[in-house]
Amino acid sequence: MTQAQKTIAIVGAGAAGCLAAIEAKRRMPGSDVRILEAGAAPMAKLALTGGGRCNLTNTFEEVTDLKWVYPRGERLMKRALRQFGAAETMRWFEEEGVRLTEEEGGRIFPASGDARQVVQALERALRRLDISLLCRRRVLSIRPVLPEGRYELRTGSGETFPADAVIVTTGGSPRRSGLSFLDPLDLATVPPVPSLFTLRLSDSGLKALMGTVAPDAVLSIPGTGFKASGPLLLTDWGIGGPATLRLSSYAARYLADCGYGCPVAVNWTGANEQEVRDGLQRLTGGQSRKLAANTPLPGLSARLWSYLLERSGARPDIRWGEFGGKGLNRLISTLTNDVYETTGRAAFKEEFVTCGGVSLDAIHPHTLEAKTHTGLFFAGEVLDIDAVTGGFNLQAAWTTGWICARSTADYCTKSLSL
């Protein structure tokens, strides 16, 4: 038997699927690698990533703990990134002719600022390696063919494709029906819910502050451990910006379970009560005759400061010297623990990812092979792995796609030698 007789089917021509196909073919040049893609063209989402600029990875230099980056899949990613991490990814794309540039927060983009360059690099490699890309082929089921140990994939048009090994890279889907093609395999899945979104708030007073940023805010959900910090952007519907996106990621399932209606506490300053008290006392002591409205706490814009003073119950023309103990306490509480009700979620530039998918308990963490089905592998967002913004989601796709390719090659080589 030769490698030419091995057929590897890849389900989904997204980031993970295309990289997995290329790497599988490089390792098994004689094999028949086919990608079955539901859409009319490959990598449609990749072309839109990063607002069309594709934040394809991150240096991870500012990441102190992976759990703040991968709320789901942290342990698996820790191990996986050692095999094919950011440095390997950057080298991979540079070798394919994509010059890269680094931006704030360690975010890596193509220097051209054009996501299509990343797509084209992958397309070129697919062509060069003669990988068949079959578009408009939505896979509706994957069945094991026993006792041969092969798989049969059935598409929407009724065609069937046999395969010796299958890599599933169908991406995220916020609905359970997006995983129904896996039903014949009886794999454990985690119900999918959206992650990375902004929040609607009931308080209409904030609308007037649209466009304002609190640069060092901390958001939390009272009564839970969910907390996220960073710039907070006030929008015409509620709150956005990095702090909100992070909170939506950490608390994705909790927020889904409560129908996106729960209290959210805003610490506008990022400082604790005592630090804010000390800061205010410096202002009240040194500038007692000054209007409080004219001397905002450092870091807060004049508009936001006036709003918060009013929200704490202070008169608009109050002078620092007129604050009593109670008034100061109310202001400190507003600055550090200002509670709003969320009334729903809203899209963040349409960039949501899915929390949930194929359970990590169902796959071997080292090979990404299904525990109950040899020769069946999973990569990318179809797995219960997702990240905050910053290039970490695409890195998960590249990393797991690369590992699946290596595992598939090992599996095929082993089965040839039996």
Ligand SMILES: Cc1cc2nc3c(=O)[nH]c(=O)nc-3n(C[C@H](O)[C@H](O)[C@H](O)COP(=O)(O)OP(=O)(O)OC[C@H]3O[C@@H](n4cnc5c(N)ncnc54)[C@H](O)[C@@H]3O)c2cc1C
């Ligand atoms: C607008 C937007 C912008 C984003 N920007 C960034 C960014 O800048 N940086 C970052 O790190 N992350 C970003 N993300 C997240 C990132 O794009 C995804 O996490 C990543 O694309 C996942 O890769 P994947 O290969 O697993 O899935 P996808 O890229 O979604 O690919 C899955 C493919 O499978 C196909 N498919 C699905 N079901 C079937 C089926 N049954 N049969 C056959 N084919 C099927 C789909 O058509 C699709 O082509 C962004 C997401 C969005 C929505």
